[in-house]
Amino acid sequence: MLGITQSAALVGVDAHLVQVEVNTGEAGDPRFILVGLPDTAVKESQDRVLSAMANSGFRTPATRTTINLAPGGLRKEGPAYDLPIALAILVSMKKCEDAELDNFLIAGELSLSGKTRPVKGTLAMAMLAKRLGKRGLIVPAESADEAALVDGVAIYPVESLDEAVRFLNHEHIIKPLPTNQSSFFQTPPESQRIDFAEVKGQQAVRRAVEIAVSGGHNLLMIGSPGSGKSMIAKRIPTIMPQPQIDEFLEILSIQSAAGTTLSSDNRYFQRPFRSPHHTISDVGLLGGGSIVSNKR
Structure with a gap:
């Protein structure tokens, strides 16, 4: 089954839309195939994602699985695709609802335990989400403050893969960060x-x-x-x-x-x-x- 999430790639200081497509249940040897011009950090995401899923209580795919980061001509760099890849896998396995996924851009690195780690460029991603008319941006809590500076788009901070899944399944409520309370508005001590x-x-x-x-x-x-x-x-x-x-x-x-x-x-x-x-x-x-x- 096909699962799709949306993320972003940084080109200079601007963010460009990236569609993460995952297809599980394919015939052939049970293995992961990652395409879409990924760099080394992105290629290593499959190991982080599988461990994060297992330690978050989710079953990992036991079939041939193809992951495509589109557009294929745009180079993808960094670990920010861990979270959208994991969610797309869970959607393809019917463990996560996809009804509202089209309304969000998603980015975040995953630890082996399933906890999220901060990523760079979330401010540019928030600007992209606003331009595209998305409902919001789902990012690690440590990266959410800067993204919350952008008016007109809701920023949802998540602490783990499990929390992101429960939020999308309407089992857990996450309040978006208010713009005027961003820590970037503070004065130096x-x-x-x-x-x-x-x-x-x-x-x-x-x-x-x-x-x-x-x-x-x-x-x-x-x-x-x-x-x-x-x-x-x-x-x-x-x-x-x-x-x-x-x-x-x-x-x-x-x-x-x-x-x-x-x-x-x-x-x-x-x-x-x-x-x-x-x-x-x-x-x-x-x-x-x-x-x-x-x-x-």
């Missing part, structure tokens, strides 16, 4: 707060920074080590206006695709600061973005 007012002296540099920020200009600081260049640059975002929500979503979509939002150190409503090492290559510097974001 006192121990991590910095301020441009802490710069003492350096009047010429202070004046140059203020002019550059107010006019949206670039700024090049040259000086001997220890003269305060990095200390001043790190405090430049504190004299800039808070980002608008659209700006913040654009900033976060880049950080989310890179996986940096999975760290609690980056879950604050503020402009980013990048401090690349002096040995960084030109490609690494240009590919990593600017040091301070001042999108106008």
